[in-house]
Amino acid sequence: MSAMLLSKEKWPQFVGKFAGKNLWAPKLEGEAMRFSPVEEGETPLLEFSNTRIPPKSAAFPQTETMFRFQLGNQEIKLPELGEEMILMGIRPCDARAMSIVEKLFRWDYDDPYYLERRNLITLIGLACNEPGLNCFCSSVGGAPDSTEGLDLLMVDLGDSFLMEAVTPKGEAVLKEAEDLLEKAGSEALKSREAITAEAGSKIRRTVDHKGIPEGLPALWDDPLWARVSASCIGCGTCTYLCPTCHCFDIQDEVEGFEARRCRMWDSCMFEEYSLHTSGHNPRPTRRERTRNRINHKYNYYVDKFDVIACVGCGRCINLCPVNIDIVEILRQVKEAL
Amino acid sequence: MTAENPYIPNFATIEDSWYETGGDRCIKTFKVVFTDPAVRDGWSHKPGQCAMIGVLGEGESMISISCSPTEGKFLRFSVMKMGKVTQALHKLETGDQISVRGPYGNSFPIDEWQGKKILTIGGGIGQAPLRPIVEYVKANRDKYAGLTMIYGARSSGDLCFKGEFDEMSKCDDLSCHLTIDIEEEGWSHNVGFVPQMLLDLNPSPENTIAVTCGPPIMIRFVLENLKKLGFSDDQIYTTLENRMKCGIGKCGRCNAGGMYVCKDGPVFNYSVLKNIPEAFA
Numbered sequence: 001m002s003a004m005l006l007s008k009e010k011w012p013q014f015v016g017k018f019a020g021k022n023l024w025a026p027k028l029e030g031e032a033m034r035f036s037p038v039e040e041g042e043t044p045l046l047e048f049s050n051t052r053i054p055p056k057s058a059a060f061p062q063t064e065t066m067f068r069f070q071l072g073n074q075e076i077k078l079p080e081l082g083e084e085m086i087l088m089g090i091r092p093c094d095a096r097a098m099s100i101v102e103k104l105f106r107w108d109y110d111d112p113y114y115l116e117r118r119n120l121i122t123l124i125g126l127a128c129n130e131p132g133l134n135c136f137c138s139s140v141g142g143a144p145d146s147t148e149g150l151d152l153l154m155v156d157l158g159d160s161f162l163m164e165a166v167t168p169k170g171e172a173v174l175k176e177a178e179d180l181l182e183k184a185g186s187e188a189l190k191s192r193e194a195i196t197a198e199a200g201s202k203i204r205r206t207v208d209h210k211g212i213p214e215g216l217p218a219l220w221d222d223p224l225w226a227r228v229s230a231s232c233i234g235c236g237t238c239t240y241l242c243p244t245c246h247c248f249d250i251q252d253e254v255e256g257f258e259a260r261r262c263r264m265w266d267s268c269m270f271e272e273y274s275l276h277t278s279g280h281n282p283r284p285t286r287r288e289r290t291r292n293r294i295n296h297k298y299n300y301y302v303d304k305f306d307v308i309a310c311v312g313c314g315r316c317i318n319l320c321p322v323n324i325d326i327v328e329i330l331r332q333v334k335e336a337l
Numbered sequence: 338m339t340a341e342n343p344y345i346p347n348f349a350t351i352e353d354s355w356y357e358t359g360g361d362r363c364i365k366t367f368k369v370v371f372t373d374p375a376v377r378d379g380w381s382h383k384p385g386q387c388a389m390i391g392v393l394g395e396g397e398s399m400i401s402i403s404c405s406p407t408e409g410k411f412l413r414f415s416v417m418k419m420g421k422v423t424q425a426l427h428k429l430e431t432g433d434q435i436s437v438r439g440p441y442g443n444s445f446p447i448d449e450w451q452g453k454k455i456l457t458i459g460g461g462i463g464q465a466p467l468r469p470i471v472e473y474v475k476a477n478r479d480k481y482a483g484l485t486m487i488y489g490a491r492s493s494g495d496l497c498f499k500g501e502f503d504e505m506s507k508c509d510d511l512s513c514h515l516t517i518d519i520e521e522e523g524w525s526h527n528v529g530f531v532p533q534m535l536l537d538l539n540p541s542p543e544n545t546i547a548v549t550c551g552p553p554i555m556i557r558f559v560l561e562n563l564k565k566l567g568f569s570d571d572q573i574y575t576t577l578e579n580r581m582k583c584g585i586g587k588c589g590r591c592n593a594g595g596m597y598v599c600k601d602g603p604v605f606n607y608s609v610l611k612n613i614p615e616a617f618a
Contacts, residue, residue: 066344071394074348074372107342108600109585154594161440165594220614250344250582254394261344261393266588274590275578277420280553281578282615284595292592300595 004181005018005188006154006161009137012043017177019043020088024058026051027086032067036085046156049132050313051105054094054243055087056101063264066113066250069259081116085174088124093137093311095123095149097243103305104246113263122169125150129195131203134314136327139207142311144199145192156191164194207312207330213302215337216295222336228329229290231322236267238316238324239293244309247273268292343585346391346436346607347376349412351429357415357497363499365427365460366403366415369435378438380464382539384447385576385604388439390414390586395425399581399599402440403465405472412437413611415465415508441584442603444575446475449545454482457558460531460551461490464497466576468552481575489531489551493524514538520522529547532558535566543570553617561605573607579614 006014010293015023015038024207025044026033030211032052037042068077102118107112128144147153152170154163162184174181201249219225239245249266252259266273270287277280283289301309317325349369357364358360372378382402384390391397398420404413418427429435447470455474457467467486474484486505490496498514505513514536516527526536532555540547547568556575564574579591579598586600594613596602610616 029356074393076345078345104587107586109587110589112340112342113344217612217614223413246587248582248587250396250588252394259394263582263588266582266590277423278582288615295595296592297588300592303595320425331457337433 001188003184003192004159004163005184006163006177006181007151008161009178010157011103011161014180015043015088016040017180018088018173022083022085023088024055024085025122035090038088044089046069046126046154046205048089050091050094050315051132052079052240052315052319054097054313054315056086056088056094056243056246058087058099058121059114060101060246060248060265062235063262064113066261068258068260071254071259081113082120084120084122086122086124089126089154090123090149090150091128091313092125092144092146092150092153093135093142094243095125095262096137096142096146097149097311098123098309099312100244100293100301100305100307100309101151101246103307104301107304122152122173124151124152124154124170124173127153127155127196127199129156129199131199132314132318134317134325134327135203136204136205136312136314138200138203138205138312139205140209140308140310144197145196149153157188157191160188162188165205182215205314205327207327209298209308209330209332211337212333213299213308218290219333219336224329224332224336225287226290226295228324228332229245229286232267232269232286232290234271234289234320236269236319237267237319237321239267239320240265240324241315243311243313243315244297249273268296288328294326298330298333343438344583346389346397346438348372348434349437351431351433351435352411354429354431357499357504358495360494362417362419363427364415364417366413366497367426367429367435368404368411370411370439371437372434373603377593379431380410380412382406382412382440382520383444384442384473385442385466386440387439387466387584387599387603388412389421389581390416390438390439391436392425392429393436396422396583397438397582398422398426398580399584400443401461401466401603403468403577403580407473407476407526409469415462415468417462433476438584441599443601445470445548445604452478452482452544454485454546456487456540456545456552457553458487458531458535458547458549459489460486460555461495462497463549463551463555464488465550467548468498470548470607471556475505475511478508480614481510483510484512484546485533485538486511486513487531487538488513489534493517493520493521511577530558531555532562535559537561539566542572546572546574547573548576570608570611571606575605575607575610576603577605578603
């Protein structure tokens with residue numbers, strides 16, 4: 001599929017084709033950008049660094065009903081999973097995270113909740129022209145214009161958006177709006193090259209992960225884990241805001257006779273997460289929990305699925321209340337190898 | 338939603354239940370049969386596997402299946418009364434239903450062990466996952482060169498499956514060695530810890546597979562003593578447990594190092610286990 005151009009003058013019309021049809025885009029809510037539904041007549045402005053919360057909840061809601069039942073009755077009612085959805089303006093790192101997480105949800109047992117929701121979503125990505133302060137996607141296999149996980153990639157060329165379909169779903173979006181689009185000429189393509197190259201050169205933070213996945217086991221008892229977790233307050237922000245963190249809890253909720261089994265995000269940084277009923281905890285302090293978090297992303301996941309479970313979005317750095325910095329942790333890991 | 342939803346439980350009716358032990362953390366065994374005949378006929382498990390069992394409205398717990406498939410078209414679970422779910426299970430009686438998902442996890446490679454002597458070393462509730470091996474070997478005695486069972490608990494009242502041991506002492510190729518931590522009036526078996534009893538029995542490692550399960554501290558010393566007796570790493574197996582929610586490698590928490598106990602385990606050969614840093618954390 002050839003690349004198409006959308007003049008920014010036609011942006012409201014383009015959005016208008018999808019607004020009100022379960023289109024979600026970043027909107028300013030309070031002090032932060034957050035994915036929210038776009039109603040008819042609304043035109044989201046795609047001028048933002050990234051949303052504070054990744055849009056992972058589109059396929060993996062923070063709390064979701066697995067099934068409903070009545071107490072004393074074994075009849076199980078499955079939930080409706082909703083309708084088709086378009087996420088517009090997702091950053092390449094967050095889309096890549098969805099394809100990384102999908103590997104886990106397909107591992108031997110297909111997870112029907114995640115996979116069916118994921119299937120209903122069309123991802124329209126927006127390449128990053130201005131990487132954030134703590135972005136490091138290009139160190140961990142991503143790029144400001146990565147298309148992994150995306151159906152369509154938009155690149156902001158100043159006066160227009162370049163639109164590149166990645167999948168048939170993305171092509172369908174372009175088809176729907178074909179009256180607004182024109183074929184991109186060689187100048188636009190040249191401009192795209194220059195813009196994305198410049199964006200890449202603006203990424204200031206880097207992780208040299210060479211040797212880390214295979215080197216981490218030998219650092220199991222290294223003093224670095226006590227050092228890097230010393231200030232951790234165990235709030236779980238790093239994991240809740242991580243687009244690749246996928247751990248969940250399952251709980252039964254009962255109100256009168258009506259009940260549901262639901263699952264909700266959980267965090268390996270919480271004490272209860274691995275606590276045995278006996279009171280024994282295999283990861284008793286934040287030292288072990290931090291070590292597990294880093295190992296899970298940079299060692300165990302690589303071992304199982306051949307990809308680092310970190311996309312370099314920088315959220316855990318930006319929003320950690322005590323300034324724990326995964327890039328710095330990885331630098332110390334590297335140093336200790 | 339697809340028909341293949343691994344989170345949807347089946348239901349099984351309690352045909353019989355009894356207490357193995359007493360006290361606050363008593364152990365109750367449930368013998369259950371799937372309510373749906375199609376599920377009953379389609380079910381198959383191997384010794385060492387587990388299932389997520391529970392009570393709707395309370396939740397689920399991963400419990401090892403403590404019977405061998407050779408015993409019949411039923412399942413047995415021996416459940417210690419500990420938290421919310423196991424307390425709810427303990428309230429159930431014959432005729433009540435429990436939810437069951439599974440079977441989950443790998444299993445003891447029991448067919449590969451044919452022709453060998455089997456040595457099981459259990460402590461407390463840790464005998465539950467070993468019991469299927471004992472029953473499987475008893476049902477296939479011509480295929481194995483013998484079975485030695487070492488089983489211990491704090492007191493005689495803390496030993497599970499007590500009624501099942503007498504018949505073993507009547508067979509030449511089966512032997513059962515019981516031990517308790519502290520001397521008791523009327524106790525005719527050994528007194529002492531399980532790892533020490535293993536050393537005292539001094540079993541030959543020749544053509545033998547050793548399988549152990551029990552409290553982490555017991556497993557640690559048993560492993561040490563098996564090495565002292567000359568067992569090689571690949572002759573030793575154990576089975577682990579950790580907190581679990583999904584049972585199918587998604588929810589994240591049961592990993593010991595990079596191994597998900599629910600999926601990569603619960604059975605581990607010592608040659609793998611010794612490289613898992615968190616295995617007995």
